[in-house]
Each structure stands twice: as C-alpha cells, then as structure tokens.
Amino acid sequence: MRQYAIKGGNPLVGEVEIGGAKNAALGIIAGALLTDETVEIENVPDLRDTAVMLEALKEVGAKIEKVDRHTIRINCANILTTKFDNDGVKRIRGSYYFAGSLLGRFKEGEVALPGGCNIGSRPVDQHMKGFRALGADVDIEHGCLVTRADALVGSHIFLDVVSVGATINLMLAAVLAQGQTYIENAAKEPHVVDVANFLNSMGAVIKGAGTDVIRIKGVEKLHGCHYSIIPDQIEAGTFMLAAAVTKGDVLIKNIIPKHMESISSKLLEIGCEVEESDDAIRVVASKPFRHTQVKTMPYPGFPTDMQPQIVVALGLADGTSIVTESIFENRFRYVDELTRLGANIKVEGNTAIIEGVNKFTGANISAPDLRAGAALVVAGLAAEGITVIDDIHYIERGYEDFPEKLASLGAEIKLVDSDEELQKFKFKVV
Numbered sequence: 001m002r003q004y005a006i007k008g009g010n011p012l013v014g015e016v017e018i019g020g021a022k023n024a025a026l027g028i029i030a031g032a033l034l035t036d037e038t039v040e041i042e043n044v045p046d047l048r049d050t051a052v053m054l055e056a057l058k059e060v061g062a063k064i065e066k067v068d069r070h071t072i073r074i075n076c077a078n079i080l081t082t083k084f085d086n087d088g089v090k091r092i093r094g095s096y097y098f099a100g101s102l103l104g105r106f107k108e109g110e111v112a113l114p115g116g117c118n119i120g121s122r123p124v125d126q127h128m129k130g131f132r133a134l135g136a137d138v139d140i141e142h143g144c145l146v147t148r149a150d151a152l153v154g155s156h157i158f159l160d161v162v163s164v165g166a167t168i169n170l171m172l173a174a175v176l177a178q179g180q181t182y183i184e185n186a187a188k189e190p191h192v193v194d195v196a197n198f199l200n201s202m203g204a205v206i207k208g209a210g211t212d213v214i215r216i217k218g219v220e221k222l223h224g225c226h227y228s229i230i231p232d233q234i235e236a237g238t239f240m241l242a243a244a245v246t247k248g249d250v251l252i253k254n255i256i257p258k259h260m261e262s263i264s265s266k267l268l269e270i271g272c273e274v275e276e277s278d279d280a281i282r283v284v285a286s287k288p289f290r291h292t293q294v295k296t297m298p299y300p301g302f303p304t305d306m307q308p309q310i311v312v313a314l315g316l317a318d319g320t321s322i323v324t325e326s327i328f329e330n331r332f333r334y335v336d337e338l339t340r341l342g343a344n345i346k347v348e349g350n351t352a353i354i355e356g357v358n359k360f361t362g363a364n365i366s367a368p369d370l371r372a373g374a375a376l377v378v379a380g381l382a383a384e385g386i387t388v389i390d391d392i393h394y395i396e397r398g399y400e401d402f403p404e405k406l407a408s409l410g411a412e413i414k415l416v417d418s419d420e421e422l423q424k425f426k427f428k429v430v
C-alpha cells in the first residue's frame with residue numbers, strides 16, 4: 001500500500017517553487033477542444049487530474065505532444081466522438097468542462113457526470129441551467145450529461161450560487177455562441193480569470209472575468225495559441241501553512257501574492273510574519289499562534305480549499321477558534337483523523353470549534369480527500385513522532401512532487417510502498 005511516512009518536528013526552511021494552477025489547467029485543457037488548430041500550454045502541473053484530462057482527449061482522437069514535463073501541445077482537429085465517458089472522466093471533477101467545450105464547438109456532447117472529492121453533494125444544476133439558456137437541450141441520461149443544440153445563442157444567465165465550475169463551463173460554451181452572453185453572479189477565482197485569458201488568446205472576446213459579471217461576445221471560430229498557466233493558489237497556500245505550523249521560514253516562489261491575500265492576512269492575524277515581494281511570499285513563524293475565526297467564501301474570501309490547512313494551524317493555537325465552512329456541506333470529514341493526532345475539535349453543522357492544544361503526536365491516519373489529505377500531511381510535519389498517511393492517491397491528484405518538495409525544505413517525509421520500506425523509514429529516522 002502506498003503511504004506517506006512522516007517524522008514530524010523539523011521546521012521547514014528554504015525555498016520552494018509553486019507549479020501551475022490545477023483548476024485552471026483543467027478548464028484550459030478542455031478549452032483546447034474549441035479549435036482545430038494547435039494550442040501550446042506551458043506550466044501545466046504534472047498531476048493525476050491533468051493526466052486524466054489529456055488521456056480523455058487522446059482517446060477521442062486529439063494529438064497530444066509533451067514538449068517537456070510542463071509544456072503540452074494539443075491538437076483537436078480530428079475528434080472522433082463527442083462522447084466522453086471513460087473511467088478516468090468519471091473519477092475527476094474537472095472533466096465536466098468537456099461538456100462546455102463540446103457544446104461550444106460541436107453543438108453536442110455526452111460527458112460522464114463528474115466524481116472528484118466527496119466534500120458535499122456537488123450538483124451541476126447551474127451548469128445545466130446555463131447551457132439551456134444558451135439554447136441547448138440538456139438531460140442526464142445513463143450517468144452522462146447530454147447536451148444538444150441546433151444553434152447556441154448568447155443569453156443573460158444569472159447563477160443562483162457562485163460556482164467556479166458553472167462559470168468556467170458557461171464561458172467555454174458561450175465563446176462560440178451567436179451574440180452576447182452575460183454571466184451574472186459569476187465566480188471571481190484566479191483560475192476563472194486564467195481560463196478567460198486563455199480563451200481570449202485563442203480569439204474569444206470575454207470581458208469582466210474577475211468581476212461579478214462576465215460579458216462574452218461570441219465569435220465564429222477560435223484559433224491556436226501559446227499560453228502559460230498561472231501559479232496554483234492552493235499549492236502555494238498549503239506551503240505557507242506548512243511553513244507556519246512547523247515554525248519554519250520558507251520563501252514560496254513563483255506565485256501571485258495578490259491571490260494569497262486572504263491566507264496571508266489570517267497568518268498575520270495568528271502571529272506569523274508574512275513578507276511579500278513581486279512573485280514570492282516569505283512565511284516565518286516563531287511565536288505561539290493566536291486563535292481566530294475563519295469563514296470560507298468565494299474569492300476574494302478565504303478559499304474552501306484551504307479550510308482544512310488553516311484548521312490544522314488553529315488546532316495548535318492558544319484558545320478557541322471557530323471555522324465556518326460556507327461552500328461545501330461535508331468538508332470536515334478529516335477532523336476525526338486530526339483527532340487521532342491529538343487535536344481537540346468539535347464539529348457542529350458547518351462549524352468547527354477548535355480548542356488549541358500544545359502539540360500533535362504522530363499516528364496512522366487516512367486522507368479522506370485531496371485538500372484534507374494535504375492538511376493531514378501538514379499536521380504530520382508538526383506532530384511529534386511518526387505519522388503514516390494512507391489513501392495518498394487523493395493528495396497526488398493535486399500536488400506535484402509533494403513529498404520531494406517538502407523534503408527539500410528539511411521535512412522527513414517519504415513515499416513508502418511496502419511494510420518493509422516503512423520499517424526502513426522508521427529505523428532511519430528514530
């Protein structure tokens with residue numbers, strides 16, 4: 001069984017480079033379907049989720065060329081089918097973006113309903129409502145989201161909830177619709193803006209991405225382009241928290257500090273030092289943490305994908321902290337695992353009441369989903385003794401070279417593949 005073995009207690013010190021944004025990459029890879037010309041994408045993170053998206057494209061006839069580990073050329077001139085329902089597609093969340101780009105280019109598509117992390121019910125009603133507003137017939141048939149339109153016509157779409165997925169999917173469909181589309185109550189996340197910039201570099205006309213109202217003027221055709229994906233806000237935030245909870249000193253490089261403001265401000269509030277420069281942030285933690293309150297919100301609020309990581313830090317803060325999850329209803333499943341490390345947390349509905357403890361101690365735990373899994377790694381780095389984490393396939397969906405990057409900062413962490421390797425690790429570190 002593949003596991004991460006961690007011997008906690010080392011402060012993380014040094015510099016780490018952040019990769020391209022996973023959630024932007026998923027929208028952008030799907031966007032490559034919108035043209036028959038070649039699209040070259042740089043800074044693509046080398047992750048399970050991006051590999052699944054590329055494999056799905058390849059299976060339907062796209063030509064994929066890996067220029068180097070993070071640069072990919074995609075040509076979707078000869079697409080054999082508009083049905084995307086392989087096993088990989090069913091497992092990840094971002095595969096629903098194929099629905100938008102298939103509808104945009106081919107005016108039809110059949111995409112297996114997405115899986116992804118089990119953090120709540122995650123409906124796709126807003127995606128469906130938006131596609132319908134553009135003139136498509138939309139149904140769920142045999143586990144697939146099926147769309148068909150004689151023509152797509154621009155429309156006013158008001159999203160009932162702020163949804164990253166629906167905003168990106170509707171942009172993908174609307175760029176090739178006739179006339180003007182308005183997406184109101186749109187998500188403003190950095191990766192929404194990045195997908196819009198990518199589509200504009202293919203010849204789309206999208207304005208207002210990053211605000212509540214996105215305006216799209218449909219064009220007849222999109223062309224090839226060369227595009228570099230923005231840095232991953234959540235990978236960067238996870239390293240900021242890892243620096244903080246290990247009482248370390250880490251320079252997190254190749255990031256956009258503006259995207260990190262909600263996280264930086266919480267770290268400052270609890271007593272860390274945070275220094276920003278043009279494309280890096282240094283986090284230094286030397287004092288005990290103060291308690292605080294956090295509520296997850298759509299961007300520019302505190303990201304739900306950083307909620308488990310901040311809970312880990314507050315689990316070690318003085319006093320009582322309150323964390324409210326306002327985006328997904330089932331995102332505290334990791335708390336039981338954190339309790340095994342000694343955390344004192346009570347969950348009531350969508351609120352976690354955290355009584356800070358002096359220290360965590362190592363234990364055997366399991367990653368329940370991607371971000372919670374990463375947070376448990378961060379907790380293990382701060383814990384006394386050895387922590388072993390199962391189900392690391394979740395973590396690998398979203399963090400490239402996670403153990404290697406942490407080890408380069410002085411963490412004792414290793415991916416082990418067998419009992420024998422685990423014993424070897426334990427023997428080496430004690």
Ligand code: UD1
Nearest residue numbers: 023093094122123124125126127161163164165166327328
């Ligand atoms: C994306 C991210 C995920 C992140 C989340 C919120 C990807 C692949 N995943 O997920 O990492 O945690 O944004 O930043 O980019 N909702 C509806 N109906 C819909 C769509 C969403 O009710 O049709 C609700 C959801 O249940 C949730 C809220 O809207 O309560 C936000 O979801 P959304 O922003 O769509 O999240 P995802 O796109 O699934």
